[in-house]
Amino acid sequence: MNDVRRPLAATLAELVPEWPDDPHVAIRAAVQDSGKKVVVLDDDPTGTQTVHGVPVLTTWSVETLQAELRNDLSAFYILTNSRGMPLAAARALNAEIGRNLVTAARETGREFVVVSRGDSTLRGHYPGEVEALAEGMSRDFDATLLIPCFHEGGRYTIDDIHYVAEGEWLVPAAETEFARDQAFGYRSSNLRDWVEEKTEGRVLATQVASITIDDIRMGGPERVQARLSELEHGSVCVVNAASTRDLAVFTLGLLGAEKGGGAYLYRTAASFVPLRSGLEGRSLLTTNELGLPAGGGGLIVVGSYVPRTTGQIGYLLSREGVLGVEVAVERLLVDERVADEVTRVAREAEDGLRRGQDVVIYTSRRLVGSADRETSLGIGSRVSEGLVAIVRSIAARPRYLLAKGGITSSDIATAALGVRRALVLGQIRPGVPIWSLGPESRFPGMPYIVFPGNVGTTETVGEIVTDLRPPID
Numbered sequence: 001m002n003d004v005r006r007p008l009a010a011t012l013a014e015l016v017p018e019w020p021d022d023p024h025v026a027i028r029a030a031v032q033d034s035g036k037k038v039v040v041l042d043d044d045p046t047g048t049q050t051v052h053g054v055p056v057l058t059t060w061s062v063e064t065l066q067a068e069l070r071n072d073l074s075a076f077y078i079l080t081n082s083r084g085m086p087l088a089a090a091r092a093l094n095a096e097i098g099r100n101l102v103t104a105a106r107e108t109g110r111e112f113v114v115v116s117r118g119d120s121t122l123r124g125h126y127p128g129e130v131e132a133l134a135e136g137m138s139r140d141f142d143a144t145l146l147i148p149c150f151h152e153g154g155r156y157t158i159d160d161i162h163y164v165a166e167g168e169w170l171v172p173a174a175e176t177e178f179a180r181d182q183a184f185g186y187r188s189s190n191l192r193d194w195v196e197e198k199t200e201g202r203v204l205a206t207q208v209a210s211i212t213i214d215d216i217r218m219g220g221p222e223r224v225q226a227r228l229s230e231l232e233h234g235s236v237c238v239v240n241a242a243s244t245r246d247l248a249v250f251t252l253g254l255l256g257a258e259k260g261g262g263a264y265l266y267r268t269a270a271s272f273v274p275l276r277s278g279l280e281g282r283s284l285l286t287t288n289e290l291g292l293p294a295g296g297g298g299l300i301v302v303g304s305y306v307p308r309t310t311g312q313i314g315y316l317l318s319r320e321g322v323l324g325v326e327v328a329v330e331r332l333l334v335d336e337r338v339a340d341e342v343t344r345v346a347r348e349a350e351d352g353l354r355r356g357q358d359v360v361i362y363t364s365r366r367l368v369g370s371a372d373r374e375t376s377l378g379i380g381s382r383v384s385e386g387l388v389a390i391v392r393s394i395a396a397r398p399r400y401l402l403a404k405g406g407i408t409s410s411d412i413a414t415a416a417l418g419v420r421r422a423l424v425l426g427q428i429r430p431g432v433p434i435w436s437l438g439p440e441s442r443f444p445g446m447p448y449i450v451f452p453g454n455v456g457t458t459e460t461v462g463e464i465v466t467d468l469r470p471p472i473d
Helices: 008-014 024-034 062-070 087-108 128-137 191-198 213-229 244-259 272-277 307-317 335-354 373-392 406-416 460-467
Strands: 037-042 054-057 075-079 112-117 143-147 155-158 161-166 169-172 209-211 235-239 264-268 299-302 322-327 358-363 401-404 421-429 432-437 447-451
Touching (some): 024 272, 037 272, 075 272, 128 264, 299 307, 307 358, 322 373, 401 406, 421 460
Parallel strands (some): 037 112, 112 264, 143 235, 299 401
16 A cells, blocks of 8 residues: 555555454453553543543642542543653653652552653654653663554554555645644654664664554454564564554554563554453433533633634634634743733733633644744743633633643643643543643632644534533523
């Protein structure tokens, strides 16, 4: 299969039939039998978009990790927000968490496996994060497994090429807007080539192993287990998957390999986590399940600048009862103008909330950036600090808060709302999680909607805002 755009339906139809047996029951039994806790280091909060009933931590002291390792839940997340950091800081953070996990596990006697959850469109600090994590844990892994498929968001890996579904087409990831990210851009859609590109040639494409869709669909879990056991020690292996069944079959084979003594470090998107954790599926959340107050307006904070988000803002602002307050990014980058801009935006937003309006705080859409990765990340950090200051300055409690964009949602949760531990309730739309904020936060129990920048149609944000409005008497 060539690295070109392909029709979605026809491409999936050309693949060999899926493995006939549903492995979910066997996966849950194997997870329970292993007794290992799944620890997910999430480089932004959007990785919780496939789970429910799972806690999210924003701190990682040994004592905090001990408490999570001791409970009966099968998994927990640690929100690192490392995608918004320079590489050196991201590496240091991952190494620190790795060391703390090992100490906490030793003192509790609870074994664990680690998932480094990254973006399904291949942005982020790879391989730096996984290398630092392994160093911090002082563990010698048999292989690092790359599993970026995210079927809920239309991300497929076929013949080692990673695709993003856009309408009726599968577009190679390197041909999408995400590959032009100023901090984490890339040229390769073939994941073997992508590894060589990201490791700057330290790992050649020819050295990267692959578990194919034919392995999964024709050989089933036993074939997957055999392929994993054959990997060269310390290698990198791409996992292909074009459906949830593919990923489930792979996971059952992986659990078999781990039971046989295999040790693997995972760099994955969000779809893998609920399977490896043995979580049962659940339907989308309804408004009645959120315990929203009888009145008031919602607060929507948008920092994501990708074109998809810009289209969603335009649609949302066209809806009746929505107040838009634009943040001038250029002012946030000038020390003498930041305070005035924060005060202006916070005042307008608070006035709208007190009138019962749904208020959208959004950054100006002209991208201010740099070709230099560190400079670009620094600009993003300044903008996010401005949004945090604005939300801190709003005294009125919103009906709910929706944060759009990974770095934005992380910084708002931790720095503006003081979240240290939250609970993922589930999803309100596919790939859009809702948290319930912990008692230590500024607004205990408030629903917090984490909306990824690269998820949803033009109408999705507007539809959610409309659905969450108080009923009309």
